[in-house]
Amino acid sequence: MTHALTLAPAPRSDAAELVRAEVREFLAAEIAEGTFTPHVDTWLSGVDPAFSRKLGDRGWLGMTWPKEYGGHERTAMERYAVTEELLAAGAPVAAHWIADRQSGPALLRYGTEEHRQEILPRIAAGECFFVIGMSEPDSGSDLASIRTRATRDANGDFVVDGAKVWTSNAHHSHYAITLVRTGPPGDGPRGKHQGLTQLLVDLSLPGITINPIRILDGGHHFNEVVFDGVVVPAGMLLGEEGAGWHQVTAELAFERSGPERFLSTFPLLTELARRAAAGQDRAQLAAVGRLSARLLAIRQLSLRIAAALDRGELPDIPAALVKDIGTTFERDVIDEVRRVAEVTPSLSSPDPLGRALAEAQLHAPGYTLRGGTNEILRGIVARGLGLR
Amino acid sequence: MSDDQDLVRQTVREVLTAHPPVSLTAELTWDEGLWAELAAAGLTGVGLPEEAGGSGGEVADAVAVVGELARGAGAVPVGEQLLVAGPAVLAAGLQLPPPDEPLVAAVDGDLTAVPDGDGWLLSGTAVDVPWAGVALHLAVLAQGPDGPVLALVRAPAPAWTHANLAGEPRGSVAFDGLRAPAAPITVAAVADLRARAALLRAVQLAAALEQVLALTLRYAGEREQFGRPLGKFQAIQMYLAEMAGEVTAVTAVVDAAVQALEAGEPLVPAAATAKVRAGAAVEVVAALAHQVHGAIGFTQEHALHHLTRRCWAWRDEAGSELAWSATLGEHLVAGGADGFWPALTRVV
Numbered sequence: 001m002t003h004a005l006t007l008a009p010a011p012r013s014d015a016a017e018l019v020r021a022e023v024r025e026f027l028a029a030e031i032a033e034g035t036f037t038p039h040v041d042t043w044l045s046g047v048d049p050a051f052s053r054k055l056g057d058r059g060w061l062g063m064t065w066p067k068e069y070g071g072h073e074r075t076a077m078e079r080y081a082v083t084e085e086l087l088a089a090g091a092p093v094a095a096h097w098i099a100d101r102q103s104g105p106a107l108l109r110y111g112t113e114e115h116r117q118e119i120l121p122r123i124a125a126g127e128c129f130f131v132i133g134m135s136e137p138d139s140g141s142d143l144a145s146i147r148t149r150a151t152r153d154a155n156g157d158f159v160v161d162g163a164k165v166w167t168s169n170a171h172h173s174h175y176a177i178t179l180v181r182t183g184p185p186g187d188g189p190r191g192k193h194q195g196l197t198q199l200l201v202d203l204s205l206p207g208i209t210i211n212p213i214r215i216l217d218g219g220h221h222f223n224e225v226v227f228d229g230v231v232v233p234a235g236m237l238l239g240e241e242g243a244g245w246h247q248v249t250a251e252l253a254f255e256r257s258g259p260e261r262f263l264s265t266f267p268l269l270t271e272l273a274r275r276a277a278a279g280q281d282r283a284q285l286a287a288v289g290r291l292s293a294r295l296l297a298i299r300q301l302s303l304r305i306a307a308a309l310d311r312g313e314l315p316d317i318p319a320a321l322v323k324d325i326g327t328t329f330e331r332d333v334i335d336e337v338r339r340v341a342e343v344t345p346s347l348s349s350p351d352p353l354g355r356a357l358a359e360a361q362l363h364a365p366g367y368t369l370r371g372g373t374n375e376i377l378r379g380i381v382a383r384g385l386g387l388r
Numbered sequence: 389m390s391d392d393q394d395l396v397r398q399t400v401r402e403v404l405t406a407h408p409p410v411s412l413t414a415e416l417t418w419d420e421g422l423w424a425e426l427a428a429a430g431l432t433g434v435g436l437p438e439e440a441g442g443s444g445g446e447v448a449d450a451v452a453v454v455g456e457l458a459r460g461a462g463a464v465p466v467g468e469q470l471l472v473a474g475p476a477v478l479a480a481g482l483q484l485p486p487p488d489e490p491l492v493a494a495v496d497g498d499l500t501a502v503p504d505g506d507g508w509l510l511s512g513t514a515v516d517v518p519w520a521g522v523a524l525h526l527a528v529l530a531q532g533p534d535g536p537v538l539a540l541v542r543a544p545a546p547a548w549t550h551a552n553l554a555g556e557p558r559g560s561v562a563f564d565g566l567r568a569p570a571a572p573i574t575v576a577a578v579a580d581l582r583a584r585a586a587l588l589r590a591v592q593l594a595a596a597l598e599q600v601l602a603l604t605l606r607y608a609g610e611r612e613q614f615g616r617p618l619g620k621f622q623a624i625q626m627y628l629a630e631m632a633g634e635v636t637a638v639t640a641v642v643d644a645a646v647q648a649l650e651a652g653e654p655l656v657p658a659a660a661t662a663k664v665r666a667g668a669a670v671e672v673v674a675a676l677a678h679q680v681h682g683a684i685g686f687t688q689e690h691a692l693h694h695l696t697r698r699c700w701a702w703r704d705e706a707g708s709e710l711a712w713s714a715t716l717g718e719h720l721v722a723g724g725a726d727g728f729w730p731a732l733t734r735v736v
Binding site: 005006009020024084088089266269270271273274276277282284285286287288289290292293294295296297298300301304318321324325375377378379381382384385386387388 | 608609620626629632639640641660661709713714715725733
């Protein structure tokens with residue numbers, strides 16, 4: 001293809017298949033013991049710190065990081081196999097998800113030696129959880145318009161005022177990598193990308209209030225985090241002052257391309273497969289086949305991105321494309337199921353298909369919004385096509 | 389993509405420059421001149437072993453030829469010969485016809501083959517035969533006394549032909565005790581033969597869809613309305629990004645299915661996946677391409693229809709989207725719900 005979206009096919013990884021088998025065995029044992037029940041969208045709603053610690057014990061967090069920081073120096077392809085197995089099983093992975101996926105890599109890239117030594121081993125152990133401090137009440141897609149400010153006090157520390165929203169599981173987390181304005185915007189259309197800075201904020205600091213924001217099903221995952229004169233030590237600056245926009249953009253390549261961008265509703269598809277297998281209904285079997293073909297194509301692209309990350313690339317444009325088609329797929333599973341199966345969606349349904357359908361439906365608006373709306377993503381893809 | 393395949397692509401492209409797409413009619417059923425030039429260059433034997441009369445090379449080289457011809461809307465049965473019928477004939481231990489004489493596989497219909505001395509007698513009617521009336525040789529799948537049989541015949545005149553949506557000839561061919569060389573083949577070989585036919589269409593679709601996107605991007609850059617190129621309008625950008633998402637997904641999964649073929653991995657689920665996914669993309673990509681092209685794209689004088697009509701035709705050939713979806717679904721749930729995800733991760 002003639003544009004920026006092409007990536008080389010992912011090489012097969014025997015190491016990934018080995019660890020995949022280990023994770024499958026572990027998950028089967030956990031389900032047999034009743035540690036967890038599979039649910040839809042568990043990387044948002046399945047908070048279970050004890051489960052996260054078990055993953056840490058087995059070396060399945062911080063997998064690609066250097067051993068000196070508690071990592072395991074494995075490939076992105078191995079990490080990919082572990083994460084997709086966990087998601088496919090509907091396991092409770094929300095507590096550590098953000099820290100393992102993007103905050104740890106951000107600290108590795110931009111953190112000080114002290115940050116890395118102190119925090120990364122705790123993330124890898126499944127004991128330290130992070131939230132994303134990007135969106136604000138008045139700044140969603142237009143992220144650079146954020147108004148949370150940090151000014152330096154007499155000691156050189158940062159004083160932070162403002163509020164962040166949609167911070168998933170802030171009430172269970174320890175740190176927020178928080179995007180703040182530390183300097184004035186520049187001129188021109190991209191001027192507001194200047195003067196932005198990322199701070200590593202300890203959520204137990206005085207002046208921080210965490211207020212719940214409930215989603216459609218009543219679940220408490222999102223929060224508003226309010227900063228009222230919060231003093232953040234100068235040493236908690238992440239990376240370079242004023243380079244926040246660039247750093248955030250790099251973080252998004254990790255955030256947008258993983259298997260959680262097409263497997264959020266996979267447990268619902270598994271329930272359709274169960275129904276189709278039991279009844280051998282041709283329309284249901286065909287729906288399973290059609291949806292699976294879509295899933296496999298997205299998965300191939302997502303694997304290609306994992307392989308590109310292994311090569312040290314930051315494929316931000318293909319990542320945007322994967323998230324667009326992947327989250328659209330997550331949503332489409334719902335209506336494909338409805339068209340071929342008699343099922344009543346209810347969170348309290350005794351029928352696992354009905355329960356999974358209810359969970360998937362009530363979480364559905366989030367899939368194509370979180371981590372960059374699909375319209376923003378298509379804009380990025382259009383740029384990759386040379387249209388912008 | 390290796391250097392070998394780049395060279396193959398380049399060679400096909402050079403041949404195609406002298407052979408722009410033709411509009412097929414009842415009288416003009418294929419591009420004989422293009423075929424002759426491809427055959428003279430050895431391109432109708434790529435991927436078939438030299439000792440059998442082919443040009444040698446890998447499966448990937450044959451896929452490169454087929455993709456490039458699809459991109460250029462070449463009206464020739466090269467893909468049928470290189471990826472489906474040729475390998476089937478060789479796998480059955482039959483004598484490959486000279487590669488400059490078009491060979492296609494006839495896999496649908498109601499046919500029987502009975503042994504008779506040192507040959508077989510073939511009876512019945514093959515249906516949906518691609519390039520019926522054009523192909524000189526047919527590899528015909530028939531039912532023998534002890535299981536499936538592949539027979540190789542010089543093609544008789546078709547009993548009936550029709551054109552697919554792109555004008556490519558398809559038809560029925562009848563046999564009444566025709567004597568032919570044949571060989572028993574396994575049920576698994578039959579499944580592979582059908583899967584290869586489906587994968588061929590997926591490879592062609594992937595390439596044609598890429599070209600549809602390329603044409604549409606170019607048009608959106610050239611055509612101005614309201615004082616600016618169409619590609620500067622946000623609504624058009626969203627369409628093009630959606631098309632790119634479909635095309636990129638199809639390319640990735642078709643590449644993976646081709647890898648499965650090269651590696652000798654189970655072909656049915658991989659080919660089913662590629663065919664279903666590529667067919668599904670046609671819905672979005674062809675519709676949006678025409679929407680962006682406006683009325684000019686709706687005319688015979690514009691090149692777009694050579695590709696979009698083929699895409700609309702190919703997605704329903706070599707097994708419908710419904711049939712392959714159901715086949716894939718059955719395969720994936722064969723081990724129950726617990727086996728579903730593990731089966732998925734083994735497809736490609």
